[in-house]
Amino acid sequence: MTFSASTAVGSHVWVEDPEVAWIDGEVVEVNGEEIKVLCTSGKAIVANAANVYPKDPDAPPCGVDDMTKLAYLHEPGVLHNLRCRYDMNEIYTYTGNILIAVNPFQRLPHLYSNHMMEQYKGMTLGELSPHPFAIADSAYRQMINEGISQAILVSGESGAGKTESTKMLMQYLAYMGGRVAAEGRTVEQQVLESNPVLEAFGNAKTVRNNNSSRFGKFVEIQFNNRGRISGAAIRTYLLERSRVCQISDPERNYHCFYMLCAAPEEDIQKYKLGNPRTFRYLNQSNCYELDGVDDSKEYLSTRRAMDVVGISSDEQDAIFRVVAAVLHLGNIEFKKVSESDGSEPKDDQSRFHLKTAADLLMCNEKSLEDSLCKRVMVTRDETITKSLDPDAATTSRDALAKIVYSRLFDWLVNKINRSIGQDPDSKFLIGVLDIYGFESFKTNRxxxxxxxxxxxxxxxxxxxxxxxxxxxxxxxxxxxxxxxxxxxxxxxxxxxxxxxxxxxxxxxxxxxxxx
Ligand SMILES: Nc1ncnc2c1ncn2[C@@H]1O[C@H](COP(=O)(O)OP(=O)(O)OP(=O)(O)O)[C@@H](O)[C@H]1O
Known part of the structure; x- marks a missing residue:
């Protein structure tokens, strides 16, 4: 929708600006493909016609709540509209039946109260201000009226607010389809309460987001033919395994590692842990603490959340044993065995971590050492055992840590699902897909x-x-x-x-x- 060479002097336009992305102004001169614009900031910019976009001089100063109402639907127009609304604390805007959310980076509790949910009940999309509740209500109504299962896709770059939006969608669906449980907690309560557990093991601090989900999540809420929630399932995929043994400054590893290092003294002794700075999988970055987060309190609240989703205290102990074992695994270093191609733990420290990891994983210390320092290849005719050099043993150690951690995560998800319970006879479902946030670094792994x-x-x-x-x-x-x-x-x-x-x-x- 760029201007053609026939752009008239006096037209209102948007031109690219290196500081503020887009700046508006008036065309004062047209010279073939070159257009001179006098910007509202006072500076004059000469731009190619292909990079100049028309501005609607009649657009309302406070923006429009649905961008399909804009006269020009181009990047500067869309960004300007979102900016105008954001300045008035209007963080949600429609584009047809798509909801665009701009992260407010502050709590806005009045937007998500029970009163608000009541307001959106049964309202046609667009009747009230744009809101995730309206999207959830529309999905729920369509499911009931048309008898067809629905899916809501939440996407955006990392830190955009996908997980927060997903929680609001779930909150509304729980409100609409919830029921009083005969005993214990309801399905919807359990789904919402499983969040802290999944976040402890699947979220980490990244450059963009202190609580970034490092896995994709599809939450399936099942309903009976009266529109009441009858079961639920959480499906996760693509946990970022590499984070377990490789992090870069100023990011952190998964929250659970730091929580465990800040656990009560009794647990620290039990798992033979201590300062996170002493563990290789944590000390590759200088970031150990998060602003406003007390890891020792988080540890206790994660334990409480585990109780709520039905993870017994024995199971909790087993889970944290695995977490601690991963940290100990990371501290095993290898040296070359003299006059051989093989390797062995480098010193007493490494032997200590090997033994502790083996104890925590309840396996034989020698078997664990062999699994790290040797590779077994099975052919049709024979089984060949090859000794690994220190570099290969280190790779093998990291591979083991990654697989153990990701299996632990899968186990947790399965456990939560078993505890919530699925309804094999459910009539419909609403799925909410919280897609992994897009990221792009200087050098992408x-x-x-x-x-x-x-x-x-x-x-x-x-x-x-x-x-x-x-x-x-x-x-x-x-x-x-x-x-x-x-x-x-x-x-x-x-x-x-x-x-x-x-x-x-x-x-x-x-x-x-x-x-
Ligand atoms: N609607 C909101 N109200 C208040 N704060 C919000 C809202 N949306 C996002 N935030 C803030 O932004 C932070 C990042 O949001 P969120 O974790 O939802 O991002 P994300 O898109 O899921 O990121 P990632 O892909 O990295 O997991 C939240 O921890 C919260 O502090």
Whole structure:
């Protein structure tokens, strides 16, 4: 929607500005493809016609609550509208039936009270101010009226507020479909209360977000034919395993490690832990504490949350034994065995951590050592045992730590699901997909690339389901921002054509990269 060469002097426009992204002004001179704009800030900018966008001089100063009402739907117009609303504490805006949330970075409890939920009950989308409750209500109504299961997709870059929005959607669905439990806690209460447990083991501090979910989550709320919640299931995928043994400043590892290091003295003794600075998996970054978070209190509240979701105290002990064992595993260093290609624990310290890890995992110390320092290959005819050098043993140690941790996470999710209970006879369900946040660093690790690829694939799928022109526009800009990563991913795709992508998605990525 850029201006053509026929742009008239006197038109109101948006031009790109290195400081404030987009700045508005008036065209004062047109010279072929070059347009001179006198900006409202007072400075004059000469820009190419392709980078100049029309501005609607009649747009309301406080913005519009649905961006389909905008005269021009382009990046500066959309951003300006969101900015105007944000300045008035209006953090939600519609684009058709899509809700855009801008992170307020402050608690706004009045927006999420019971009174608000009551207001949105049965209201048509757009009748009241944009709100996640309206989206949840619309999904619930459609499920009831049309008898079709629904899905809500929550997407955005890391730190945008996806998890918070997901919680609000769940809160509303629980309000609409909840029931008084005959005994114990209701399904919806258990789903909401499982959040702290999942967050303790699956969330970490990243550059963008102090409580970033490092896994994808699909929460399935099951309903009976009267629209009452009858069961639920939480499905998680793609836990960022590499974080267990590799973190960079100023990020942190998963919260549970720091909580356990801040546990009461009795537990510290039991798990032979101490200062997080002494553990290799934690001391690769200088960040140990989070502003406003007391890890010792978090440890106790995670234990309480575990009680609530039905994890017994023996199981809790086993869980934290595994967490502690991972930390001890990370402190085992290896040295070369003289006159051989093999390796062994480097010193008494490493032996101590090996023994402690073995005790905590309840396995034989020698077997654990062998599993780290040797590789067993089974062929059709024989079993070959190969000794590993110190570097290979270190890799093997990290691989074990990652797999043990991710199995622990899967176990936790299964346990929570068993405790919540699913309804095999449910009539419909509403699924809420909290997609992994898109990230792009100066240097992207392969895993980041893969997760972004997964994220994009979900977005592309969604775009195919909801081909609204505005949505496509928004996606195009997401793709633009992700172009560098996309290029790498596309190259990866050429190298590994068997990547699990649908053919039409590969085509879309190709067009996004090379158009
Ligand atoms: N509606 C909101 N009200 C108040 N604070 C919010 C809201 N949305 C987000 N926040 C704040 O922003 C932080 C990041 O939000 P959230 O964890 O939901 O992001 P995310 O998109 O899920 O990120 P990631 O992909 O990294 O997990 C929250 O911890 C919270 O402090």
């Amino acid at each position: 392969c895993l980041t690339g893969m997760l972004n690829l997964h994220h994009l694939q979900r977005l592309i799928s969604f775009r195919m389901l909801a081909p609204s022109s505005t949505y496509l526009y928004k996606q195009k800009n997401i793709f633009k921002a992700a172009l560098n990563t996309l290029h790498i991913l596309y190259e990866l795709l050429l190298l590994f054509p068997t990547l699990p992508l649908k053919p039409e998605h590969k085509g879309y990525m190709f067009r996004a990269c090379y158009k």
